[in-house]
Amino acid sequence: MNQISGTRSVEVKKKALELGFHKVGIAAVEDGDNTEKQRLQAWLALGYHADMEWMSSPKRQDIRLVMREVRSLVCVALNYYTPHQRPEGKEYAKISRYAWGRDYHKVMQKKLKALCCWLQQQGENIQTRYYVDTGPVQDKVWAQRAGIGWIAKNSNVITREYGSWVFLGEVLTNLELQPDTPHTEHCGSCTRCLQACPTGAIAQPFVVDANRCIAYHTIENRQENLPEAIAPHLQGWVAGCDICQDVCPWNQRFARTTDVPEFKPYPGNIAPKLIELAQISDREWDERFPASALRRIKPEMLRRNARANLNAFHLLQE
Numbered sequence: 001m002n003q004i005s006g007t008r009s010v011e012v013k014k015k016a017l018e019l020g021f022h023k024v025g026i027a028a029v030e031d032g033d034n035t036e037k038q039r040l041q042a043w044l045a046l047g048y049h050a051d052m053e054w055m056s057s058p059k060r061q062d063i064r065l066v067m068r069e070v071r072s073l074v075c076v077a078l079n080y081y082t083p084h085q086r087p088e089g090k091e092y093a094k095i096s097r098y099a100w101g102r103d104y105h106k107v108m109q110k111k112l113k114a115l116c117c118w119l120q121q122q123g124e125n126i127q128t129r130y131y132v133d134t135g136p137v138q139d140k141v142w143a144q145r146a147g148i149g150w151i152a153k154n155s156n157v158i159t160r161e162y163g164s165w166v167f168l169g170e171v172l173t174n175l176e177l178q179p180d181t182p183h184t185e186h187c188g189s190c191t192r193c194l195q196a197c198p199t200g201a202i203a204q205p206f207v208v209d210a211n212r213c214i215a216y217h218t219i220e221n222r223q224e225n226l227p228e229a230i231a232p233h234l235q236g237w238v239a240g241c242d243i244c245q246d247v248c249p250w251n252q253r254f255a256r257t258t259d260v261p262e263f264k265p266y267p268g269n270i271a272p273k274l275i276e277l278a279q280i281s282d283r284e285w286d287e288r289f290p291a292s293a294l295r296r297i298k299p300e301m302l303r304r305n306a307r308a309n310l311n312a313f314h315l316l317q318e
């Protein structure tokens, strides 16, 4: 049962596309190349994970500690781009595209679960486990190995067909499937993202220092106040930051509107007012963001982020 099967790989990919994933590829679990493990270790040693201690789990450096029997990963990508644009004006708060519609974990998990159920029905003793930013798995590394796209200088995976506006997930299985060729890198001599980042968070091409990243501070930082080095440079962002993706020529040329209805933005997520969010009550927060990835940003964090922007723009009436 566990022999490398080209036919089965084709069927698995066909099923993933039928379930609505926009890209699918397969990576084999092999001994040997430790490059990504070493890069993750170097990133951790520099403290670039900030307060995200969970990033140092040894499992993230060895997929077999996540699932002992794993032989292959079926990697998938789901396009979330919609053509909406944020209005100009300092009064508006900026929410990243990834969080405009329904929580991507929920959307992806439903499809990944269906893929796992189908896989398990294809033979005896087929084991599966799925993740979408939900476990100690390096989603981007596996996606690149599976040929989905390349890890770019802004550290996101870019696909030729959809740019980087894709969520990544994977199914781990004990099946030996025919692997795809890893994707090659296509940033060339471009440095637009490095130049555009307002906080210099792209410490060097391909490497993001979370301590300096607006996305980290608006989503993950739980302190009462944002650091002095970050707060004045938020440029309106209250939930994540899309600057290094917005400036990317691949995104400008190849973004395509998604066919996933759940990613249609919630009303109010494109043009919220900073002043409203700075005063949002816990109850309003709860009602306004149901089944949303924004729920990771607790009401007090959202108020803090909005206040920091108002302060930076000198719009806060004390």
Ligand code: B12
Pocket: 035, 036, 037, 039, 040, 043, 052, 055, 096, 097, 098, 132, 133, 134, 135, 136, 137, 138, 139, 140, 141, 151, 154, 155, 156, 157, 158, 164, 165, 166, 167, 168, 169, 205, 206, 207, 208, 210, 213, 215, 216, 219, 220, 239, 240, 241, 242, 244
């Ligand atoms: C931690 C994390 C963050 C942190 C740290 C970001 C980071 N770049 O690591 C913070 C909170 C800042 C963050 C922000 C965002 N995130 Co995030 N995040 C993650 C998470 C959980 C782990 C990423 C990771 O492993 N980082 C550790 C470092 C070491 O890895 P890395 O940057 O990938 O480094 C690799 C390469 O850069 C390369 N490399 C490193 N050094 C060098 C040196 C050279 C010379 C070369 C050639 C290569 C190279 O090798 C490394 C791999 O070993 C993943 C989910 C997951 N489980 O994987 C989501 C994930 C990466 N995030 C995602 C998203 C959408 C975002 C945001 C766009 C959200 C937003 N709009 O605000 C921003 C983007 C910020 C940015 N420019 O990276 C998506 C990305 C989808 C995609 N198309 O790539 C992911 C994959 C979640 C998902 N499943 O969809 N995120």
Ligand code: SF4
Pocket: 154, 196, 197, 198, 199, 200, 201, 202, 208, 212, 213, 214, 215, 216, 240, 241, 242, 243, 244, 245
């Ligand atoms: S998400 Fe924003 S702050 Fe973080 S690296 Fe990209 S541009 Fe810089």
Ligand code: SF4
Pocket: 152, 153, 154, 155, 186, 187, 188, 190, 191, 192, 193, 194, 244, 247, 248, 249, 250
């Ligand atoms: S802006 Fe340029 S360097 Fe940055 S990710 Fe896009 S292509 Fe690569």
